[in-house]
Amino acid sequence: MVENPSISQVQALFFDVFGTLMDWRTSVARESRLILEPLGYQLDWLAFADAWRNEYQPGMEEVRSGKIPFSKLDVLHRRNLERFLPRFNVTGLPEAVMRDLNLAWHRLDAWPDVPGALIRLKTRYRIAPCSNGNISLGVDLARRNKFSWDAIFGSEIAGDFKPKPRVYLAACEALDLAPEQCMMVAAHSRDLKSAAECGLRTGHIARPHEFGPNTGETGPIVPVDIAGSDLADLATKLGV
Amino acid sequence: MVENPSISQVQALFFDVFGTLMDWRTSVARESRLILEPLGYQLDWLAFADAWRNEYQPGMEEVRSGKIPFSKLDVLHRRNLERFLPRFNVTGLPEAVMRDLNLAWHRLDAWPDVPGALIRLKTRYRIAPCSNGNISLGVDLARRNKFSWDAIFGSEIAGDFKPKPRVYLAACEALDLAPEQCMMVAAHSRDLKSAAECGLRTGHIARPHEFGPNTGETGPIVPVDIAGSDLADLATKLGV
Numbered sequence: 001m002v003e004n005p006s007i008s009q010v011q012a013l014f015f016d017v018f019g020t021l022m023d024w025r026t027s028v029a030r031e032s033r034l035i036l037e038p039l040g041y042q043l044d045w046l047a048f049a050d051a052w053r054n055e056y057q058p059g060m061e062e063v064r065s066g067k068i069p070f071s072k073l074d075v076l077h078r079r080n081l082e083r084f085l086p087r088f089n090v091t092g093l094p095e096a097v098m099r100d101l102n103l104a105w106h107r108l109d110a111w112p113d114v115p116g117a118l119i120r121l122k123t124r125y126r127i128a129p130c131s132n133g134n135i136s137l138g139v140d141l142a143r144r145n146k147f148s149w150d151a152i153f154g155s156e157i158a159g160d161f162k163p164k165p166r167v168y169l170a171a172c173e174a175l176d177l178a179p180e181q182c183m184m185v186a187a188h189s190r191d192l193k194s195a196a197e198c199g200l201r202t203g204h205i206a207r208p209h210e211f212g213p214n215t216g217e218t219g220p221i222v223p224v225d226i227a228g229s230d231l232a233d234l235a236t237k238l239g240v
Numbered sequence: 241m242v243e244n245p246s247i248s249q250v251q252a253l254f255f256d257v258f259g260t261l262m263d264w265r266t267s268v269a270r271e272s273r274l275i276l277e278p279l280g281y282q283l284d285w286l287a288f289a290d291a292w293r294n295e296y297q298p299g300m301e302e303v304r305s306g307k308i309p310f311s312k313l314d315v316l317h318r319r320n321l322e323r324f325l326p327r328f329n330v331t332g333l334p335e336a337v338m339r340d341l342n343l344a345w346h347r348l349d350a351w352p353d354v355p356g357a358l359i360r361l362k363t364r365y366r367i368a369p370c371s372n373g374n375i376s377l378g379v380d381l382a383r384r385n386k387f388s389w390d391a392i393f394g395s396e397i398a399g400d401f402k403p404k405p406r407v408y409l410a411a412c413e414a415l416d417l418a419p420e421q422c423m424m425v426a427a428h429s430r431d432l433k434s435a436a437e438c439g440l441r442t443g444h445i446a447r448p449h450e451f452g453p454n455t456g457e458t459g460p461i462v463p464v465d466i467a468g469s470d471l472a473d474l475a476t477k478l479g480v
Contacts, residue, residue, distance in 0.1 A: 074416070126379060135414040139366060139390045150379045151392045156414065174375045174396065176314070 007225055007238070009181055010201050013121055014130035014153060014171050016162075016186035018056075019210045021129075021231070022108040022141060025049050031104035035097060036090065043088055050211065051087065055080035060132060060161040070159045072134035078102045105133070106140035110147075111207070117231035118147055120240045126150045130171045130184065132161045151175075163194030172200070185234065189222045201225045205234050247465055247478070249421055250441050253361055254370035254393060254411050256402075256426035258296075259450045261369070261471070262348040262381060265289050271344035275337060276330065283328055290451065291327065295320035300372060300401040310399045312374035318342045345373070346380035350387075351447070357471035358387055360480045366390045370411045370424065372401045391415075403434030412440070425474065429462045441465045445474050 018024045029045035036043065059076040062068045081102055085091070093101070121127055129138050131154040138152040153171035155161045162168070172182045179199030186192050187207035196202050202220075204227040210216035220227050228234030258264045269285035276283065299316040302308045321342055325331070333341070361367055369378050371394040378392040393411035395401045402408070412422045419439030426432050427447035436442050442460075444467040450456030460467050468474030 126383075135391055136416045139415065143366075143390065148388050149391075150383065151375055151389075157397060175379065176376045 004225065006180070007183070007201060010125065010183045012126040012128065012150075012172075012175050012177055012182045013203070014128055014168070014182060014184050014195075014200075016184070016188060016191050017129050017131035017133055017138070017141065017154075018108075019207055019216070020185065020187040020205065021110055021114050022145075023111050023210075024053065024105070024108050025211060027108040028052060028104050031107050032101060035101050035104070039093075039097070041088075041090060043090075046212065048088060051084045052077070052080060053211075055083055064161050064164055070155075070161075072136075072156060073132055074102065074105070074134055074137060077105055103140075106137050107144060108141055110141075110145040111230065113230040113232040115146055117235045120232075120235045121238070122148060122150070124238070124240045126175060128153045128171065128175075130154050130162070130167065132167075162191060165194065165198045168195050168198045168200055172198075183225070185231075187217055189217060189220050189224075192220065192224055193222045196223070203228070203234050203238075205229070205231055244465065246420070247423070247441060250365065250423045252366040252368065252390075252412075252415050252417055252422045253443070254368055254408070254422060254424050254435075254440075256424070256428060256431050257369050257371035257373055257378070257381065257394075258348075259447055259456070260425065260427040260445065261350055261354050262385075263351050263450075264293065264345070264348050265451060267348040268292060268344050271347050272341060275341050275344070279333075279337070281328075281330060283330075286452065288328060291324045292317070292320060293451075295323055304401050304404055310395075312376075312396060313372055314342065314345070314374055314377060317345055343380075346377050347384060348381055350381075350385040351470070353470040353472040355386055357475045360472075360475045361478070362388060362390070364478070364480045366415060368393045368411065368415075370394050370402075370407065372407075402431060405434065405438045408435050408438045408440055412438075423465070425471075427457055429457060429460050429464075432460065432464055433462045436463070443468070443474055443478075445469070445471055 015021055028049035032048050033045045059080045063070050128149050128151045134156045135152050142149055155167055158167040158170040160166050172179050183201040183203050184192060184195035185203040187205050192202040192204055202224040204220035204224045206218045206229050207216040208214060208218045226237055228237055255261055268289035272288050273285045299320045303310050368389050368391045374396045375392050382389055395407055398407040398410040400406050412419050423441040423443050424435035425443040427445050432442040432444060442464040444460035444464045446458050446469050447456040448458045466477055468477055
């Protein structure tokens, strides 16, 4: 039983993906190594993943600010890849390799608590990612990790990137729900702050090792409706 | 094994929903009766469902022609309901009843062959509805009938209704696939003709009783890549 009345009316849960559900860092490091090591590269693969991720917010900011039109995250990931590759002295990769490398982000593994928790949560709630990743990326992650989403929301249906309000509101509208009937679930307080400003309920989960040991949020640094130590704990706190 | 080379490159199957996957006629008749009979109405419930469906194409044509802006099918269903209700001498229903009645289209049952066939097809293909129904309707039908879609495409992500090309092409683009890597599956030759004109592969399935006994298409009346007696037969012919 959920006793908090602000939570009891929630009918849908929207999930941040990178970091919240997926361990992008060790996955991108692994996938990059699988592709580049046979070509003779010996790199610090975790640093490689971190360098790629460091271009993430600046790349999206060009869209959010209106400097460039909306593009799928795959397109931004490719631009970002080309920006940081020279710093690792990786040059002249064939186009097919560049394309395959860019799809490392489609081959992420979930944190271990996620698949089981999503099965539990789906018994009571509509569940959907609300990610800055494009739809095809969401589909590939779901197939790989055996997620059974009700729908795939996020930047591509909104035409903008989080934390812009449109992304959260487009997800609510697609399900014919008011914002207060939806909860955004994320490991990042900034995401939850923006969702709350749009009227959504918010659920925080700790991912203390997202960017490496003891680098992630161990708890929310903004007010939230509910907080869990991981997604399984959040499911338990939601009574499922 | 699929020996037809035009089919062997297919990676995604898009499905028409009303009639192809769902028995809308007996479902809408049942749901309407469940709501209206306790209010004292004794109607020909199948005729009631048929009358509602008869408003379907004219309602969408107003959007396709540009006469009115795009609306979710739920909105058109409601307008259509208000148009034909007086012919059944049903008047003055409270707003809550009207709203519930309109959601009859969210409570359709699939033809019996569909759930099992979709499970088989998902093992090899990305599967998604490409329907004129809105996303929330697709979500509700999937939850009710235990479909596990990879994504939900169709009119709402395209901003127009089939058979306009944009609806088919938006689904291909969302999966980063070329049209020839996608197959539209439908029980309606008109839908398949339009999909083929956009470059998609096409699969027909027979639904001979869609509008009542011996009213539906028993086979395609346009050239298609593959045809099945039902979705299970189509899955078998696709080798899954």
